[in-house]
Amino acid sequence: MRKFFKVFGIILLILLAIIAGALIYINYNAESIADRLLTKYYQEQPVSKVYEISYRDINLDLWSASVVFHDLKIKPLQSFFDGSDSIRFRHPVVFDAQIEKLAVNGLARNLSFNLKKIHFGTIRISGPHIVMIEHLTDAEKQTAKELQNAQHADTSSSDKNIKGIAIRRFILSGGSFSRMLRTQNLETLAVADIDINIRKIDLPFGKVAETLAADAFARTEVHLREINYKLPKGFYEIVIQKVDISGTDSLITLSELQLIPQYDKKEFGKKMGYQTDRMELNVPTLEIRDFDLARFVATDTVHVRNIVIAEASLVAYRDKNVPFDHSRRPKLPQQMLAALPLPVDIEKVEVKNANILYQQIDPYADAPGEVPITRLYGTIYNVTNIRPVISRRGAMMWDVQAIFFGDGKMKVEIMFPKNIQSADFSFNATMGPMQFTGFNQMIVPTEGVKIEQGTINSLWLRADAGEESAAGPMVLNYANLKVAVLKDNPEKPEDKSGLLSLLANIVINSSNQNPADTATMYFERDKERSIFNYLAKTVISGLKATLLPGRQNEDKKAQRTERREERKARRAK
Incomplete structure (x- = not known):
């Protein structure tokens, strides 16, 4: 982000310096003289070898001490792209811009010849169409970065005698923007x-990005429409209909955000x-409240007070x-935070009235099984990888409630370590x-088993999970459970479903006593799967211990055997 501010700032400041310098020498035939002066002044600048x-x-x-450009064009030279690495590496990002109208007024204050600071009234840019071009290969980008780190050169100002600029108002309207990867001829x-x-910009040269973020952002309004971003590798596209940024309210609002599989x-x-999971996401409204832009620009630290996600599906x-x-x-989520390259501190993330549908198609299945989770409300606290913040505010915690399979109201809390x-x-x-019949949406297509009747009266569980396994108590109070096996293994076509249904109902406890006995959940973690698999399989182990007493030891043995076979298969590859 700082590179973007810096490159864009250089181009803008050079243009503004050209305008101010020309006005010092103008007379009655001002336009022709200014044109010659601008051309001569620009040709003397190093950037003329780029644009x-x-x-x-x-x-x-x-x-009125004003100047207006019509059909202003800023275009990278072909000789720049064909030129030496030294100049190309100094400008890893270049811009191709067409501006219908650039108008600047309020330049009279500069006629005092005191150009330590250049003053502008209103700068109005109408109809700018800007393409940001990344022209280096990945290997060249790394080399350019290493060279820039070694040089530590401040190129934010081409004229060390000018200390900064002051702008009473900056207005850009009817613009468009795109990012192009030139090496792939791809618009991303x-x-x-x-x-x-x-309103009111006071920029000291050399600290353009920091000043914009720390001072001018509080007086900034930005409105973006119809944003399309193609994710790397080409599997997804992000589409956002509208982004509104209010520096006054310290609020960023995204409307109609979609993650679209390609x-x-x-x-x-x-x-x-x-x-892997193929994701389709729609978020009607996402609000980012109190994003500290100044801190991000100065220290690369992401600090947000609150994120609110409403009506997502x-x-x-x-x-x-x-x-x-x-x-x-x-x-795991806390380990993902630890692995982030930037310091992150999001105090709270709120999810309001979301709906999630998990679908899974198994081999030989005719249709996917489904797990619907509706009316989900959740809060995630302390999403941070900054140790002093964790010590002060506590570790991350998830607090979620939702409707499970369209019927059961579930509450879940997950507590992560400091x-x-x-x-x-x-x-x-x-x-x-x-x-119980709600589970049929998942188990009929995937397991070939149908629950014909049964009621869960209540469920309570608690578990401690670690690197290797999770364990804890579960109390499930249920009644009148009856199942039917719809099909046997599809590789064995003979019909055994009636016999298996009878055996299943003999083995399964149709009801338990009230108060219900406490079962023990236990699951050895599959490190190739996500936290959601870890949670689900741990809960399933407790359900098996309740519904199929005596089977838990057999399940543990089967699980360990499966792990050994998987390890053997990996070693054999």
Whole structure:
């Protein structure tokens, strides 16, 4: 971000310096003289080896001390792209801009010849169409970064005698912006409409980005429309209909944010090459409150007081016909925070009335199983990887409540450790009354088992989880459970479902006593899976211990055998 501010600031400041310098020497034939002066002055600047600058005409009004450019064009020279690495590496990002009209007034204060600070009244940019071009390869970007770090050169001002500029008002309207990767001929970001309004800017040269962030942001209004961003690797596109930034209110509002997969459900996993969740996300409103831009620009620290996500809907689809990648080791949430390259401190994230649908298609299944989670309200506290902040405010915690399978009201709390390198965490949950038949949305397509009747009266559980396993008590109070096996293994076509249904109902406790006995949850962590798999499998172990007494030891043995076989298979590859 600082590079963007810096490069854009250099171009803008050079243009403004040109304007101010020209007005010092103008007379009655001002326009022709100014045109010659501007051309001569620009050709003497190092940036003239990077850009070609042209305009249709220039109008000067001496009485109002204003200047207007029409059809101003700033275009990178082809000779720059074909030039030496030294100049290309100094400008890793360049701009191709076409501006319908650039008008500046209030220049009379500069006629005192005191150019320690250049003063402007209103700068109005109408219809700018700007393309940001990244022209270096990945290897060249790394080399350029190393060279810049070694040089530590301040190139923010081309004239060391001028100390800064002051602008009473800056207005940009009807603009557009795009980001282009020249090496791939790929547009990765497009913004269809941009409006910016900033009041009272006082910029010392050499600290443009810091001053804009610390001072001018409080008097800034920005409105962006129709934003499209293609994520790397080409699997997703982010579309945002509207972004409104109010520096006065310290509020950033995103409207109609969408995460759109670029492949359908059948093709996504095949293109990815391994098993993963295909996400479709729609967020009508996302608010970022009190983002500390000055701190971010100065120290690269992301600090946000509150993020509010309203009415979001997420569909996650997993195709289990695609091979699973056993080399992947997803981190737990606190470990993800620890691995971030920047300091992050988000005090609170609120999710209001969200809906989540998890779909899973298994081999031989005709349709996906589904887990619907609706009316989800949640708060995540203390999303931070800054140790003093963790010591002061406490560790991260998730507090969530939602409707499970359209029936059961569930509350979940997950407490993470202060040591964010650790894999330890704990969780507890409760659920009110619901019908067992709700689970059929998932287990009928995936397991070939149907619950015909049964009621969950209440559920309570608590567990401590770590690097290797999770364990804890569960109390499930239920009644009148009856199941039917719809199909046997599809590779064995003979019909055994009636016999298996009978055996299942003999083995399963149809009801338990009141008060219910306490079962023990226990699950050995599969480190190739996410925290959600860890949570779900731990809970399932407790359900098995309650519904199928005596099976838990067998499940542990089967789980360990499965792990050994997977390790053998990986070593054999």
